[in-house]
Amino acid sequence: MNRIxxxxxxxxxxxxxxxxxxxxxGLSADDANKIDTLVTERVRLKKGDSLYRQGEPLTAVYxxxxxxxxxxxxxxxxxxxxxxxxxxxxxxxxDGIGENHYQSNAIALEDSEACVVRFSDFxxxxxxxxxxxxxxxxxxxRELTQxxxxxxxxxxxxxEERLASFLLNLSDRLxxxxxxxxxxxxxxxxxxxxxxxxIQLETVSRLFSRFTESGLIQIKQRHIKLVDMDGLLELxxxxxxxxxxxxxxxx
Amino acid sequence: MNRIxxxxxxxxxxxxxxxxxxxxxGLSADDANKIDTLVTERVRLKKGDSLYRQGEPLTAVYxxxxxxxxxxxxxxxxxxxxxxxxxxxxxxxxDGIGENHYQSNAIALEDSEACVVRFSDFxxxxxxxxxxxxxxxxxxxRELTQxxxxxxxxxxxxxEERLASFLLNLSDRLxxxxxxxxxxxxxxxxxxxxxxxxIQLETVSRLFSRFTESGLIQIKQRHIKLVDMDGLLELxxxxxxxxxxxxxxxx
DNA sequence: CGACGCCTTGACCCGTGTCAAGAGGGGTGG
DNA sequence: CCACCCCTCTTGACACGGGTCAAGGCGTCG
Numbered sequence: 001m002n003r004i005x006x007x008x009x010x011x012x013x014x015x016x017x018x019x020x021x022x023x024x025x026g027l028s029a030d031d032a033n034k035i036d037t038l039v040t041e042r043v044r045l046k047k048g049d050s051l052y053r054q055g056e057p058l059t060a061v062y063x064x065x066x067x068x069x070x071x072x073x074x075x076x077x078x079x080x081x082x083x084x085x086x087x088x089x090x091x092x093x094x095d096g097i098g099e100n101h102y103q104s105n106a107i108a109l110e111d112s113e114a115c116v117v118r119f120s121d122f123x124x125x126x127x128x129x130x131x132x133x134x135x136x137x138x139x140x141x142r143e144l145t146q147x148x149x150x151x152x153x154x155x156x157x158x159x160e161e162r163l164a165s166f167l168l169n170l171s172d173r174l175x176x177x178x179x180x181x182x183x184x185x186x187x188x189x190x191x192x193x194x195x196x197x198x199i200q201l202e203t204v205s206r207l208f209s210r211f212t213e214s215g216l217i218q219i220k221q222r223h224i225k226l227v228d229m230d231g232l233l234e235l236x237x238x239x240x241x242x243x244x245x246x247x248x249x250x251x
Numbered sequence: 252m253n254r255i256x257x258x259x260x261x262x263x264x265x266x267x268x269x270x271x272x273x274x275x276x277g278l279s280a281d282d283a284n285k286i287d288t289l290v291t292e293r294v295r296l297k298k299g300d301s302l303y304r305q306g307e308p309l310t311a312v313y314x315x316x317x318x319x320x321x322x323x324x325x326x327x328x329x330x331x332x333x334x335x336x337x338x339x340x341x342x343x344x345x346d347g348i349g350e351n352h353y354q355s356n357a358i359a360l361e362d363s364e365a366c367v368v369r370f371s372d373f374x375x376x377x378x379x380x381x382x383x384x385x386x387x388x389x390x391x392x393r394e395l396t397q398x399x400x401x402x403x404x405x406x407x408x409x410x411e412e413r414l415a416s417f418l419l420n421l422s423d424r425l426x427x428x429x430x431x432x433x434x435x436x437x438x439x440x441x442x443x444x445x446x447x448x449x450i451q452l453e454t455v456s457r458l459f460s461r462f463t464e465s466g467l468i469q470i471k472q473r474h475i476k477l478v479d480m481d482g483l484l485e486l487x488x489x490x491x492x493x494x495x496x497x498x499x500x501x502x
Numbered sequence: 503c504g505a506c507g508c509c510t511t512g513a514c515c516c517g518t519g520t521c522a523a524g525a526g527g528g529g530t531g532g
Numbered sequence: 533c534c535a536c537c538c539c540t541c542t543t544g545a546c547a548c549g550g551g552t553c554a555a556g557g558c559g560t561c562g
Contacts (some may be wrong), residue, residue, distance in 0.1 A: 003384070020492040030341045037459070046405060061447065067472055073399045073400070073402070073403050075403065075407075075488050077488055078408050079403075079408075079488060080403075080407075081402065081403045081406045081407045083399045083402050083403070087520090091539090094391075094392055094395060095392055095395040095396050095399060096360055096392065097388050097389055097391075097392075098389045098391075098392035098393035098395075099391035099392075099393075099396070103396045103399065104399065110454065123384060123385060123388070124381075125382065126378075126384070127378045127379075127381065128378075130374065130375075130378065133374060133377070133378060133384075134374060137348050137374070137391070138348055138349045139349070140345075140348075140349075140388070140391040140392070140395070141345055141346055141347070141348035141349035141350075141391070142349035142350075143395055144345060144349075145346050145349055145354045147398035147399070147402065148324045148334045148346060148354065148355065149397070150401060150402060151322070151324070151332065151334050151398065151401060151405060152324050152330075152331075152332045152334070154402060154405035154406050154449060155405050155446070155447075155448070155449030156326075156330050156331075156332045156449065157330075157547075158549075158550095159550065166516080168512095174427065189507095189508070189509090190508075190509065191508085191509095192509095195406070196406075197406070198405060198406030198407065199550075199551090200349060200448060200550075200551060200552080202509090202510080202511085202550090202551080202552085203550060203551080204509095205509060205511080206510080206511080206550090208509095209510075209511085214528055221508095221509090221558095221559080227353075237326050237328055315541090402552095409517075409518095410517075410518070440539095440540070440541085441540075441541065441542095442540085442541095450518075450519090451518075451519055451520080453518090453519080453520085453521095453541090453542085453543085454518060454519080454543080455541095456519090456541060456542055456543080457518095457542080457543080459541095459542095460542075460543080472526095472527080472540095472541090
């Protein structure tokens with residue numbers, strides 16, 4: 001883990017292309033200047049490095065600048081589960097605010113970089129800029145909604161439905177960041193996908209094979225192409241079909 | 252659903268016994284007075300009434316005054332899952348902040364009452380009272396942690412482990428509110444427990460029978476008594492054993 | 503070039519789902 | 533106040549999805 005002060009490499013939030021994810025829109029020049037003081041350093045991570053670990057005292061929350069991270073939550077008996085995969089623009093460490101200690105491990109799946117936001121500074125600035133405060137509440141709230149969707153997936157969907165909705169969810173989030181929604185690189189192993197979805201790695205592998213036979217996807221190693229979006233949406237329990245399928249036919 | 256204005260029935264947060272759950276501690280008299288203006292009305296619910304429904308625009312968040320609520324999240328294809336059971340002092344509606352619309356249904360499991368907190372008023376007050384702001388962030392954050400624990404339960408534990416940790420979780424939360432941690436009334440049906448835990452109601456019923464045979468619990472209808480706490484902790488994946496089991500033997 | 507880690511595939515089995523029948527309690531109407 | 537009905541819960545039999553164990557292929561990195 002490698003710290004970079006913003007003196008060496010200036011890092012203005014106001015000009016960051018990821019601002020749309022972290023920050024409120026339509027700030028005054030004055031407010032934008034204040035926000036630029038928030039991130040005084042960034043952290044560079046190599047694949048496998050952890051950004052923070054369960055139990056460490058919380059001093060900062062993080063915004064992902066580039067790369068991919070996983071968060072995992074462990075039981076004292078050793079069992080653990082991946083609770084999320086995180087892309088640029090997403091915030092990490094929020095689950096640590098409640099107890100002032102991080103509640104999970106955050107680990108880089110590839111070389112990554114995160115902006116360090118000292119939390120007390122952030123709260124003080126949020127009191128001065130109502131739209132920043134509200135944006136932060138929205139981020140926390142969306143995190144809750146995301147977790148609820150995940151809960152429904154683990155509790156009510158069959159393995160193939162979970163995997164299909166996982167692929168579509170990644171697709172959406174990559175598209176929002178300007179990447180192709182139909183072809184992308186999986187940064188995580190079969191085992192990590194399985195952990196996230198509450199199934200075994202062998203099942204993930206078998207399902208990828210089955211999806212390929214059915215003409216839903218093409219996959220080679222970790223490079224995946226979603227061939228039949230509608231078919232995947234069908235499998236994913238139509239959870240987004242009313243929003244996304246056949247938009248041209250919408251009334 | 253029955254609205255009560257605070258003129259008819261004064262309702263001061265500063266003297267509410269549940270304040271320890273909702274509010275920061277150590278407020279000045281001045282701040283306490285401001286907080287007392289937050290809740291201008293309460294809502295009375297009969298069993299089965301909903302406090303809000305998925306898709307409705309969000310104007311307020313809620314604090315439970317008394318009673319028990321469930322929140323459930325639905326897929327467009329009709330499948331749905333209970334994502335939480337909520338006790339007095341807990342806040343509801345937080346998942347709606349992100350999209351300005353509630354993302355779940357909140358339904359009373361028994362006659363209940365909730366304090367209405369107009370969200371824009373709340374944010375404005377939180378900007379004036381740092382400890383209120385921070386407390387709200389802690390509440391949101393703990394909600395996230397709770398969901399992560401639930402995710403781990405659904406993804407990594409077997410049915411009997413899920414049920415055991417569910418019973419212990421209820422026990423803890425009831426104890427924190429001054430009720431008996433070893434004997435309580437289940438406000439939800441077997442089907443609702445199953446939905447929450449991602450298992451079928453028949454499995455819940457069979458497990459209750461098995462737990463009874465093993466001497467872990469006694470159960471008659473919805474009245475349950477936890478007879479062998481250590482045994483339940485053992486089953487629950489030791490997820491809390493290091494904190495709670497055999498405290499007298501702790502180093 | 504070799505070794506290790508990751509992935510695929512097969513065989514078998516167990517936990518849980520599904521379907522079905524019946525018991526028990528509580529509420530409602532006569 | 534009693535009887536009936538309906539809802540909830542229990543229990544059994546059986547089926548199946550996915551877990552577990554095992555063997556082998558493939559790509560990558562040292």
